[in-house]
Amino acid sequence: MGGMRRFGTGEKVKPASIFGMFVRIFAHVRLQWKALVVSIVCLTAISLLQFAIPQLTRITIDHIIPDQAYSKLYLIAIGILGSAALLGVLGYFSTSLIASIGQKVLYDLRNDLYRHLQSMDVAFFDRNRTGDLMSRVTNDVNILQQMISSSMMQLVTDLFTFTAIALYMLWIDWLLTLLLLATFPCMLFTTRLFGKRMRASFRTVQESVADVSDHLQNALTGIRLIKSFTAEQYEEERFAKRTQRNMDANIQVVRLRAAYEPIIDFLNFIGLAIVLVFGAWLAMKGHMTVGTIVAFTAYLRLLQNPIRHFSRIMNTIQQAAAGYERIMEILGTKAEVVEKPDAVRLPQVDGRIVFDKVDFAYNNDSGVLSTFDLTLEAGQITALVGSSGSGKSTIAHLIARFYDPQGGSISIDGFDLKAVTLPSLREQIGIVSQDIILFNGSIMDNIRYGNLEASDEDVHAAAEAANATDFIASFPQGYETMIGERGVKLSGGQKQRISIARAILKNPRIIILDEATASLDTESEQHIQEALAQLLKGRTCLVIAHRLSTIQQADCIYVLEQGQIVESGSHAELLQLAGRYKQLYELQFPRKGNSESAGTGTAGKKISHREAKAL
Numbered sequence: 203m204g205g206m207r208r209f210g211t212g213e214k215v216k217p218a219s220i221f222g223m224f225v226r227i228f229a230h231v232r233l234q235w236k237a238l239v240v241s242i243v244c245l246t247a248i249s250l251l252q253f254a255i256p257q258l259t260r261i262t263i264d265h266i267i268p269d270q271a272y273s274k275l276y277l278i279a280i281g282i283l284g285s286a287a288l289l290g291v292l293g294y295f296s297t298s299l300i301a302s303i304g305q306k307v308l309y310d311l312r313n314d315l316y317r318h319l320q321s322m323d324v325a326f327f328d329r330n331r332t333g334d335l336m337s338r339v340t341n342d343v344n345i346l347q348q349m350i351s352s353s354m355m356q357l358v359t360d361l362f363t364f365t366a367i368a369l370y371m372l373w374i375d376w377l378l379t380l381l382l383l384a385t386f387p388c389m390l391f392t393t394r395l396f397g398k399r400m401r402a403s404f405r406t407v408q409e410s411v412a413d414v415s416d417h418l419q420n421a422l423t424g425i426r427l428i429k430s431f432t433a434e435q436y437e438e439e440r441f442a443k444r445t446q447r448n449m450d451a452n453i454q455v456v457r458l459r460a461a462y463e464p465i466i467d468f469l470n471f472i473g474l475a476i477v478l479v480f481g482a483w484l485a486m487k488g489h490m491t492v493g494t495i496v497a498f499t500a501y502l503r504l505l506q507n508p509i510r511h512f513s514r515i516m517n518t519i520q521q522a523a524a525g526y527e528r529i530m531e532i533l534g535t536k537a538e539v540v541e542k543p544d545a546v547r548l549p550q551v552d553g554r555i556v557f558d559k560v561d562f563a564y565n566n567d568s569g570v571l572s573t574f575d576l577t578l579e580a581g582q583i584t585a586l587v588g589s590s591g592s593g594k595s596t597i598a599h600l601i602a603r604f605y606d607p608q609g610g611s612i613s614i615d616g617f618d619l620k621a622v623t624l625p626s627l628r629e630q631i632g633i634v635s636q637d638i639i640l641f642n643g644s645i646m647d648n649i650r651y652g653n654l655e656a657s658d659e660d661v662h663a664a665a666e667a668a669n670a671t672d673f674i675a676s677f678p679q680g681y682e683t684m685i686g687e688r689g690v691k692l693s694g695g696q697k698q699r700i701s702i703a704r705a706i707l708k709n710p711r712i713i714i715l716d717e718a719t720a721s722l723d724t725e726s727e728q729h730i731q732e733a734l735a736q737l738l739k740g741r742t743c744l745v746i747a748h749r750l751s752t753i754q755q756a757d758c759i760y761v762l763e764q765g766q767i768v769e770s771g772s773h774a775e776l777l778q779l780a781g782r783y784k785q786l787y788e789l790q791f792p793r794k795g796n797s798e799s800a801g802t803g804t805a806g807k808k809i810s811h812r813e814a815k816a817l
């Protein structure tokens with residue numbers, strides 16, 4: 203395969219080796235050294251027992267039969283049955299111990315992965331598909347899990363037995379053993395050759411699983427859109443293309459395996475032929491006993507076990523290696539928005555926000571802001587208006603440090619955002635936007651998300667301030683009503699009020715309203731406006747609105763066009779200026795003209811969201 207890419211970028215990095223995978227797994231395993239020591243003791247005992255059983259065969263053939271030692275036969279029976287019973291008990295302990303070590307490693311890995319994902323910046327999530335990320339945390343970790351639980355134990359036992367037996371065989375007959383071992387490099391070479399190809403195919407399989415998961419995620423969340431455009435057929439074809447890629451890659455794996463296994467079997471038979479022919483020759487010459495040959499053939503099987511098993515579990519191992527690569531791609535990606543090591547806690551702020559010569563572009567595309575200056579005074583309502591795509595939401599994202607500007611600086615009360623810790627910054631910012639995210643859970647849980655320490659009374663007070671108590675009380679289970687996918691469906695306005703209650707409970711110093719009332723009908727808007735008035739009271743507020751009716755009370759309004767401020771002032775001042783703001787205003791309130799009282803009441807309600815968005 204051509205090498206993997208650093209996640210979400212074009213940069214190529216070396217593919218992870220299977221050895222690297224085992225080393226990393228072992229680094230975690232080391233932490234559970236007690237369980238590890240017990241398993242190693244069990245495995246050593248298993249190897250010794252596996253070694254002892256063929257010795258009993260040899261003793262029977264070489265000594266007991268020729269000596270007609272009837273009285274010793276029961277010892278052989280006890281020896282074999284005792285060894286078998288011990289093998290069973292030791293097998294039980296080593297299997298369960300190694301499996302639990304493995305599961306613990308995966309538990310840590312999955313949690314590390316989740317923690318790492320949470321620490322990534324917003325740009326990372328812009329770049330990567332949700333379904334693909336989900337598939338890495340679930341499917342790829344599962345594959346690794348399968349390998350650890352089913353194959354690791356086998357491999358480790360085999361390696362122990364291999365070493366013990368190879369040493370014994372070299373001691374008994376080094377020449378015969380070396381001849382035998384000559385087949386091993388061929389097996390390793392074949393395994394490597396096929397392994398590489400299989401891994402490439404498995405990587406395709408896993409990528410296609412991620413594609414399928416991504417498609418499903420999009421299609422299921424967008425099912426209304428698909429139906430409204432009657433695009434079912436089109437989506438079905440797109441889905442089939444993705445599953446076809448999965449099928450092709452799987453068939454390729456099966457073909458490789460079908461060719462690989464007979465080759466390994468053939469090499470195993472060469473080993474058997476060597477032992478039989480050369481051993482018989484030695485026996486006929488009187489240099490070796492028949493019992494030793496029989497024991498040698500039994501050892502040969504044990505010696506070849508690692509390779510034979512490896513060929514069987516190679517599927518799982520290569521699949522795990524491909525999954526491991528995909529996991530490492532995430533773990534190896536670093537967030538760009540990070541805290542400096544010497545970052546300080548941002549103290550309780552008044553909320554004066556200053557953009558000083560800020561340059562910003564998403565993904566090194568053409569810039570959204572360039573040498574951009576803006577000051578939001580503490581305790582005031584500042585509004586941003588302007589055409590779609592002019593950069594209003596970008597300004598909000600930069601304040602919350604979802605992205606870092608490429609040039610210039612942004613500060614709050616004189617603290618550069620890059621010099622303060624992220625939680626201390628974001629704790630003081632509340633964002634209420636048009637895209638409301640409520641989690642599956644009760645209304646109580648959703649409001650309490652604003653402050654996980656809040657008491658029930660605090661939650662009730664926040665709901666009261668957000669004008670949400672009436673509709674909450676109308677549900678039979680009140681605050682315990684489940685919302686989200688498994689619960690009741692809330693209207694846009696109800697969701698909005700819950701999100702406002704959540705922000706009120708958070709009690710941040712700075713509030714950002716991004717299109718917060720854009721999609722509401724008149725009646726909801728009335729409720730929301732009252733709730734918002736509660737939320738904005740006494741805080742530093744940035745209000746982004748398409749509806750000019752919602753921002754006339756702002757202390758200062760900035761009109762933004764293509765990332766530049768073209769006008770600023772109060773509503774009245776801007777109307778007098780008779781520039782871009784007035785133009786936007788007249789588009790929204792044609793009949794009221796430039797009357798200053800317009801829009802506070804009915805005029806604003808006549809304009810639809812679509813019209814407003816089009817501005």
Ligand SMILES: Nc1ncnc2c1ncn2[C@@H]1O[C@H](COP(=O)(O)OP(=O)(O)OP(=O)(O)O)[C@@H](O)[C@H]1O
Pocket residue numbers: 328564565570588589590591592593594595596597
């Ligand atoms: N995550 C992103 N990745 C890349 N480009 C983006 C991203 N978000 C916004 N942009 C681009 O940045 C520019 C400014 O977008 P922004 O969302 O700030 O505008 P806006 O004024 O808030 O628009 P609207 O009123 O339509 O919401 C647009 O050209 C947009 O395409």
